[in-house]
Amino acid sequence: MSKTDHHKLLLDNLSTAVIQVDHKLRLVYLNPAAEMLFACGANRAIGMPVNQLFIENDSTPEAWKQAANAGHPFTKRESQIVLPNGSRNIVDYTVSPVLTPEGYYLVVELQPRDRLLKISKEEELLAQQDTLRTLVRGMAHEIKNPLGGIRGAAQLLERELPEESLKDYTEVIISEADRLRNLVDRMLGPRKMPNLSSLNIHKVLEHVYALVAAESEGSIKLVRDYDPSLPDLVGDQEQLIQAILNIVRNAMQVLEESQQQDKRITFRTRAKRQFTLGAERHRLLCQVEIIDNGPGIPPELLETLFYPLVTGRAEGTGLGLSIAQTILHQHHGLIECESKPGKTLFRLLIPLEQRNEQTL
The missing domain is CATH 3.30.565.10 (Histidine kinase-like ATPase, C-terminal domain)
Structure with missing residues (x-):
């Protein structure tokens, strides 16, 4: 594998969106994370002006032109960009000029802020799910043990009742105990390993x-x-x-x-x-x-x-x-x-x- 291919493989596996534009601000590379961010395939995007991929403040940023002409890197926080499909994203991005024989190329790293917030929310949701499962399992144990005793006692009592009509009451106890047990089992969800x-x-x-x-x-x-x-x-x-x-x-x-x-x-x-x-x-x-x-x-x-x-x-x-x-x-x-x-x-x-x- 050549050094160029190795570098491309590294960029392709980054979760950060990376694009590269030439000194005329035309796109020459998008990694898969950038394709997902802009909802645009690399084959279609390569060669287009960067302001066709996204618009910032309704124009091509002047700072990008200065970076391409003079090689000045810069970082911008919480910039609102408009994508070709009309959707808006809040991103942090860093522009890093790289000198080549044709002039400065710009390597741009973009980090969606809304996605970071969603990641934080997902982590919280997963943690809540784990906590909830532990809580439900503990509660199920505390409920099902006495329910089993209540049901067993009702069955024993039913055998000793002198009148058949009195068994209606024990049948209510048994059926309600079964209903509560089924409810707890449903709260626990699937109790077997997935059959993958x-x-x-x-x-x-x-x-x-x-x-x-x-x-x-x-x-x-x-x-x-x-x-x-x-x-x-x-x-x-x-x-x-x-x-x-x-x-x-x-x-x-x-x-x-x-x-x-x-x-x-x-x-x-x-x-x-x-x-x-x-x-x-x-x-x-x-x-x-x-x-x-x-x-x-x-x-x-x-x-x-x-x-x-x-x-x-x-x-x-x-x-x-x-x-x-x-x-x-x-x-x-x-x-x-x-x-x-x-x-x-x-x-x-x-x-x-x-x-x-x-x-x-």
């Missing part, structure tokens, strides 16, 4: 799609927006179906309760490259988004949405999203939620390279 195998995420989504299409009977428009280039991932197909189905059914129930005419759920898949999830960076992630156009989730529920028994619906149990998050945690992934009136998005992030160990 290679699977196509679109096969999982198509299974959920078919179930929801049959249940909604055409009252809700279901939209597919798949990335066919996604490679297979390693996971438990049944558990992933359960996680996605819990999310989609929640969306379906909210839409059915709303009075709006246009009801729509979108299934979207994308790949995420060089993506930091919590404290761990992954070379490639599978991103599944479930989007509905319902009334949205109340802001006061968003922070505790994945806690057991938290629900905004009177007849809801508040366990579906908690179980879905537990399943994603077993796959070393995460579920995020963004919501506003007219759009609720659940984003499932699943590493395409699973670690060897498995966790309950």
Whole structure:
């Protein structure tokens, strides 16, 4: 491997977005992290002026021209840039001139600030999930032990009752003890190791799609927006179906309760490259988004949405999203939620390279 290829390999595996522009401020290189930031492939971007890739303060920064002409490096914090698709990002960036026979080339490192905030939030969410699982396991132990004693005592008492009619009371005790035990088991989520195998995420989504299409009977428009280039991932197909189905059914129930005419759920898949999830960076992630156009989730529920028994619906149990998050945690992934009136998005992030160990 040549020195140039070695340097390119290092840049390609950085989580920091790096671009290189020549002395005329034309793009000559983007690493994969930059392609993700700008939502633009390198083949299309190479050769274009940098101000076609993004706009800062509605113009090409004068400081960039000075850096290219005189070789002056500079750093800018919390700069708002506008991307070709119209979206806005807050980034920190550093411009470092490199002298070549053709003049100064600029190596630019960009660090999205909004992504750093999301990483911090993901770390907090993962820590909350771990704490919550420990709490629920302890609570389950404390509840199930006395429940077993209550149920056993009721069965013994039932055998000693002199009248058959009195057994109605012991049957109530036994059935309620069983109901509470089942509730605790559901709060714990899946209790077995994932049965990992290679699977196509679109096969999982198509299974959920078919179930929801049959249940909604055409009252809700279901939209597919798949990335066919996604490679297979390693996971438990049944558990992933359960996680996605819990999310989609929640969306379906909210839409059915709303009075709006246009009801729509979108299934979207994308790949995420060089993506930091919590404290761990992954070379490639599978991103599944479930989007509905319902009334949205109340802001006061968003922070505790994945806690057991938290629900905004009177007849809801508040366990579906908690179980879905537990399943994603077993796959070393995460579920995020963004919501506003007219759009609720659940984003499932699943590493395409699973670690060897498995966790309950």
